[in-house]
Amino acid sequence: MSDKRNILISETFQATEPDQALHGASADFLNSPFAEPLELQDFDPRSPERFFNRELSWLAFNWRVLEEAMNPRVPLLERVRFLSISATNLDEFYTVRVAGLRELARAGNSSPSDDGRSPAEQLVLIHEDARRLMEYQQEIWSVLRPMLAEAGIVILTHRDLTETDREFLNAYFLNNVFPVLSPLAIDPAHPFPFIPNAGFSLALELQDKRGRKLDALVPIPSQIDRFVRVSSNPIRLLPMEELILAEMGSLFPGYTLLGSCAFSVLRDSDLEVEEEAEDLVREFEVALKRRRRGEVVRMKISVGAPPDLRDVVMEELRVPEADVIEVDGIMGISTLKELVLDERADLLWPSFTPRVPERVQDHHGDMFAAIRQKDMLLHHPYETFDMVVRFLEQAARDPDVLAIRQTLYRTSRDSPIVAALCEAAEAGKSVTALVELKARFDEAANIRQSRRLERAGAHVVYGFVNYKTHAKISTVVRREGDRLVTYTHWGTGNYHPITARIYTDLSLFTCDAALGRDATRVFNYLSGYAEPATLENLAISPLTLKPSLLQMIEAEAEAARNGRPAEIWAKMNSIIDPDVIDALYAASQAGVKISLVVRGICGIRPGIKGLSENIRIKSVVGRFLEHSRIVCFGNGASLPSDQARVFMSSADWMGRNLVRRVETLVEILNPTVKAQIVGQIMAANLADEAQSWIIQPDGPALRTLPAEGEERRLFNCHRFFMENPSLSGRGSAGAHDVPELTHTHD
Template sequence: MGKKNNHKEFPYLDREISWIAFNERVLGQAMMTQKPLLERLRFIAIAAKNLDEFFMVRVAGLKNQEAAGLERRHPEPVSLKSLLDQIHERASALIQNQFNVLQTLKKELESENFFLVTAEGLMKSDKVWLSTYFKEEIFPVLTPLAVDPAHPFPFVANLGMTVALEMENPEGEILKGLVPLPLKIKRFIQLPNRGSRFIALEDVISLFIPKLFPGFILRGMGCFRVVRDSEVEIHEESDDFVHYFEAALKQRERGAVILLMIQKSMPPDLRAFVEEGLDLSIGEVMEVDGMLGLSDLDQVIISKRNDLQYKPYVERFPARIREFGGSCLAAIKHKDLLVHHPYESFDVVVDFLKEAARDPNVVSIKQTLYRTSNDSPIVAALIEAAENGKSVLVIVELKARFDEKANLKWARDLERAGVLVVYGLLGLKTHAKLSLVTRREDGHLKNYAHFGTGNYHPQTARVYDDLSLFTADHKIVEDLCKIFNYVTGSASPKKLKKLAYSPLSLRSTLIEHIRGERDFAKAGKPAIIWAKMNALVDHEIIDELCLASQDGVKIHLIVRGICCLSPELPGVSENIHVKSLVGRFLEHSRIVCFGNGHDLPSEHAKVFISSADWMPRNFDWRFESLVPIENHTVKSQILDQIMMAYLKDTANSWSLGADGNYTQINPEGEGFNAHHYFMRHQSLSGGGSMTHDLHLPHLTLEEPEILP
């Protein structure tokens, strides 16, 4: 592929810069004036959290490569040094823009009697109240630190924020001091009376420095925040993997400083003191003109101000399950069911496992767990099943980044209840979302399966767009039985009838179907691909898509985040169109549709859902699933409702150009809104007998907009 194109037409965009572009789109939501004010504030916090994780993992990896004298592998389009320079420039601008957007938003919030106040904006009564609050709630947990030859510069925790001070004692000597902000207390404090008013903890501390360092005169101060390398290096050949993993997690907390963020208002000599005190051997410094740690802003989004948030949305429960007396198993036995979260309730997934746990005819449950909630009803159902004497196997993925400790806890809780817990395949991360329930019916065993594109997490299921497929299809569940045995026994199944999986067959299956569309195009038949995912990085797949484009295959991609394919390049990718959706709900489902010699949508199409994004890690280093959709109603739901609505969307969409820049299709957020469509209309497979009476809009890409 690379040999056919000159450098000008090189089809790859850089992964890291593409990720920053995604986060710029997230921050763009905070600028859309038609969105509720506190939801816009939430998007600032989300963008800030995303950037923290980007530095903790991606930039940390690049910095370590640079320190080791390594270079990027071909075919990455830029050198490592050039890339790090670009990241610094784009990330610095993004961080500053977050604060600028916040300043604008604060003025709009004030018109709604909602205030983010500073120490300078406090009234006398506020200071009186804060004096008591500081004494009772803050002072006991603060640790003021003097830094001198007897007291060296302390360790600063990852994402920890610290107030740095320059003071003078009564003898005229200059003292440097630090006040770390405790991570376990609220960053923003709500003031009493006069509407919704909040002040940051560091501003409160600044008012009471004399109580922390009695007798000293304050000469200068400022805040700084550190982001540390948080990638965990895993050696799975360890004799005791779980204990080794626990030690690795503790070591991560002391990773090297990757980014030091310092307030621009900090005096130069105090800044030099901070930089000298921290080990910045591979880290870099960013100066910020404003508040640090904007990821904490979600603390001020309170239920008392529902008037400034999205109107509550109550997800639907599939009517078809109710028609079967609330029995998930009976409804699934009748026909495949696709549940579209968050528009349809995650309770279906929970009820599926609860019913299996309590059904005396269910003999076993097998389950993968990648992420779940702190009070997980999924884990509770699995424990109940084991306590009821059923055979329960749970594959727990310990390497679910930033959820490792929670997963260790769940693994131990499950084991105490008698669940057989395993930790997946050596060298692979178990990312597939799978459940298998085996029930004795009429003297025979019958299997029921759940395949998800998202996690078994009831909280995120309220805001993540994901799909849950429930099926009792004999060939699919037979394949799933073999796949569970593969994960627990490490013996690859010789032949599967329906399912594909990573690391052995998922990429090759996709390539086979992409090439199939090329063959249709060469034969003069319709050739078209629709796909939706979170990230497109894999160069082999990108090459195949570009070759398909050159043969005349029409390709429409919906890629929420990272996209390394440069679309619409003449002679290279001109038939490939890429858009990104960013809106009220987080696009998380993975879908791929092949026309199979027909235009889309079509009953002849080949349709799949998956747990995998199109990235090397998903194809080569993770256990993932690719599931065919063959039930007529479910296939129609995905093609005619879900994919058509996303392709038609203009309210939440950004179009990717060949130069890697995104253009918002409708900056005002008007036009067809896929999220609104899904909230307002019953899904086809969940409608039960009422499906035939549903008056759903017939969506086409050509017709005028049908929804406000």
């Protein structure tokens, strides 16, 4: 990007008027003509080949995450974090997606996926790619480990310990580790113990002084830290399994260690819930216990394990050879996140403090006054999530607030959102909380929160058995003079203050009466199964969201067929719904220009002649996790334009979101918020060069790495958002309202 264009984008987004905010927001992906389409021989655009495989597309995304661990532009400890995230992602993928495919294959189910592959065929390809990915994780660790040592963070083995180290560690072990370990002999009197999901253990071959051999296990509790600090200057850390090997004399006095290996297991973590369960909460409590005992879907074991010991572990866990991964390196890569030390700020991203919107400051923190002035869209984490918390805390303490309704999909353990709802209920306000019990891996936390809310006097409902409630909505009903005003918050992310620090999401605050009525209708649907007869500025799954999307995509196609400008911009986590993809293909063939930012799973093959020559797709992977869902339709004009129809959503374009969940698609009508989404958020994402991967027609994603010294010249949307305030949150010191947008597209 030229210096001139860099300055243009920077100056443009600090503009005071919405039409200025739209002008000049461009980079190669945004402004360049669509690439020459790829012509494939013998390609049938109606065949299953038109789709990318869902599972392989997800693995491709995780490869992009892993590549950030090798990105020299990323600070060293952040590279370690990316390595850890890639392992955590892969573990969850195996415990849910791979486990499900295994069950289908074992049941003899040969139903093809959208791309035409049976479960068994998919498993073969998954295992091949996942094994390569796990090998690459170890290669990356072999690069990062000496770099950490050079930076003063040394990872030891028990063979590296000095006598002084051993004295310190012996005392540490006896006081902090020994009391929680349960060494277990393996013999007819001591059956092989149950190893829980994600369980990590040492298997040992021992011999006593009389020559008698003993096999034993030492499960390593997840409640203790993986790494023990041996010294602080330099920082020297010893993995827990190495400490245990160094302290064998304390665990098995009188025995000599002949051989050992470390192993870990992943189990099927999918939940099966009886649809007609009389007590849904109780059913989930039982299901959570079942999850711990799911079948093993993958076992990792250290390379060079004693053959007899390896055989015993495999036999007792009933793991076939095909599901065993030998690890030549460090076990438990997901736990490397413990190495991301706050004290080494020099090896982390530069610190960033989310902004408080100027308009809220102008009103001395009064959220209701700020919202009454005009609609306000916050872009997290660049604008602080504390404003969402403040909105509910202020509602809880305001004597004029009569009622609060809230959806809860994922929350933190000590959720300030739940605390505010409890405070409101205890103050005598009518509080209704829709708690989703089926939020994967957060079910237990949500059950605890629902009990807490009930004790405070809130009405807790659990929505539908057949549908997850994934919509993010808050409503606050406030008496103002002789009328009731409904304030609403609509989000693309969860009400979770911790993840809100790293997930990019949108929060719309409004007191628009139509959206207030729409929100009330949705809550009535959730709590009383009262299907809304009409919605004014909203579409919801599973009722109207998908038909509305398809209708608007077709409207763009019809505009193109009639010779008018036609364009779609969209941003989300995943696109795999075949009906939506086929609609986009049809629109592309009609001449609609479609630019997509898809972080993760993507079933669309872009840039193929006769199918998708007008579709281009990128994935942004960087400091923050892209999570917001946005869609913009040209509506008879090229984007950006004042004619555009602009929406924010809680839903990805996946079957589960469009058919099996309650989701929202909120139309944005306020001109300033509209300008912010199209000309600031979408334009900057499309303009990003520094963190973007371009999806290719044949599957792989490509990115251009800068030459040495050129990093700052590439436009980085995350850096841009950190440096520039959001348009609709500007106060008296910033932007003022302009009622109309001016078309600025060349």
